[in-house]
Amino acid sequence: MSTATRVTSLSPSLIRAMSVGAPPEAIDLGLGVPGWALPEPARRALEECAAREEPLGYGPIGGIPELVSAIGDYHLLGDVTSVHPVHQCHVPGDVADQVMVTAGSQAALTALFLAHVSPGQRVLVPDPGFPAYSTLARLAGGVPVPYALGPRGDLDTQTFLALLEGDVGLAVINHPGNPTGGGASLEALAAVASACRAAGAVLVSDEVYRDVHLGPRPASLRDVSTSGVVVSSVSKGWAAPGLRVGWAVGDPALLEPARLVHNAMTTSAARPSQLAATALLRNSAEVLRQTRRELIQRWSIAQTGPVAVRPVAAPAGGFYAWIPVPEWAVGDTLGFCRRVRDEGHVIVVPGTAFGAAGEGFVRVSCGGDPRLLAQGLQRMAPFWEVP
Ligand SMILES: Cc1ncc(COP(=O)(O)O)c(C=O)c1O
CATH class of the missing domain: 3.90.1150.10 (Aspartate Aminotransferase, domain 1)
Known part of the structure; x- marks a missing residue:
């Protein structure tokens, strides 16, 4: 096609x-x-940005360092409370390589799908699941292959693994899931991560709803594996969908081509939004x-x-x-x-x-x-x- x-x-x-x-x-x-x-920290950051009498540049393509650092702390260290003064922010190279700031998690997904799905490849998507997954698979020339979820919408390892055959370019999991609210156990995440690694399929774990929970905080793919990519954003947990700030965190080799796609799509996420997103992450508690x-x-x-x-x-x-x-x-x-x-x-x-x-x-x-x-x-x- x-x-x-x-x-x-x-x-x-x-x-x-x-x-x-x-x-x-x-x-x-x-x-x-x-x-x-x-939330107030984002409003304050937007006001401060607007009050500065200075040029509003594009900012670095990979995202402003203070946001990259905040995302790194959140996902890689699990620490969302330490505050780095903006002007002193130094992001170690290995953290910067593992974080890609995007225009919402939607743009992270788009960049990852376009970078890693070749025409004709199979793309495993949850059914029921967020409709963008199938759309993006098709846009990349791939073939969406729906996999069933467990009775409460949970990640069902058996049905997932049974479809992980042939030329699978990418597989996406979403937990807590849209629309069912289903989750994924640590065991299921570990099994899926190691199977995708063995099959050479890029695993994308969409965790945008992780911090919108009533009971215990849901698990992350990062809790069990360093392979694959986690995507998230400030849209749900931090109540700021209009900022259009999201990210992907994971294997630098997987992020590198996706960065080029994201850069070609949008140059970078909007700078005032990135400042506001930084304030939200740093005030996560x-x-x-x-x-x-x-x-x-x-x-x-x-x-x-x-x-x-x-x-x-x-x-x-x-x-x-x-x-x-x-x-x-x-x-x-x-x-x-x-x-x-x-x-x-x-x-x-x-x-x-x-x-x-x-x-x-x-x-x-x-x-x-x-x-x-x-x-x-x-x-x-x-x-x-x-x-
Ligand atoms: C499961 C899931 N992933 C990703 C997105 C995209 O969200 P955003 O681009 O605002 O981060 C949504 C939006 O509703 C969603 O439900």
Whole structure:
């Protein structure tokens, strides 16, 4: 397939498409964004940046050193609290080589897929899973190969390993997962990492929801392996999706070609955003505590809301409730979600937006305004009760 054909075969994500044509009074429980204010350290950093009477340069292609250092501390040392004065920041070469700052984790994923997937190669993607994985696999000329998840959306090693055959260029895992909230055990991560290494497949571990959790902090691929690449961003845990700052951390040999792609795509992430992201990471203790408070509040609304749309289990992380549709609607989840939107005035995302295995489920985002979440769940419930 030519590049032009690959591009024209792309279609808008169903997550966004569900809000097109929605009644104006519809409550949006579709988009997965934190609905609380940008945390104070980021606002302060943006103000300070705007107040400086000096040129606003591009900054280094690899990201500003203070952010590279903060990401290195977070992922490589697990230390998010030590503060480096900006002007004294020195990033050791080995840390800089293992960190790539990007315009959101979306750009990290794009750069990694374009750098490591050759036309015709297989790309393992979770089903249900974040739709960008299949899109990016196709954009790179690869063939997305969906793998099933465990009963609660957890990483199921057996099904994953069974598909790791033939010419697999890249495999992506996402834990806690979008849309199911499923997690991955340390054992599963270790098994998947060593199998990908043996198979010569690049393992990408998408951990954007790692710091959005109700129970214990979910594991990272970095806890068990130095192979593969972890991607994350300030969009979810640090409540700053609009900054568009993310990163990839891992094997320098895997990052090197991806850096060239990212540079060709965007030059670098926006400099004021990188300063704000640095402030967020350096104030992680306080910022992530707030995230937990906001999440607990929203999740208790979902768990005490109408029984018909109550989530069956708390997720390992993330802000999504993954709810089965009523039996009579199975087979036409999209049609059901359109009815909920057009007649009930609530936007939810049909599970099929995340792959064939999402049929029979809807994703409800609990990240937004708590009052609207409560109201949205009340509006939705009658659709689960009557055909
Ligand atoms: C699983 C997952 N990965 C990556 C992204 C991209 O996020 P961002 O580019 O804002 O970091 C999202 C966004 O919703 C997501 O759900």
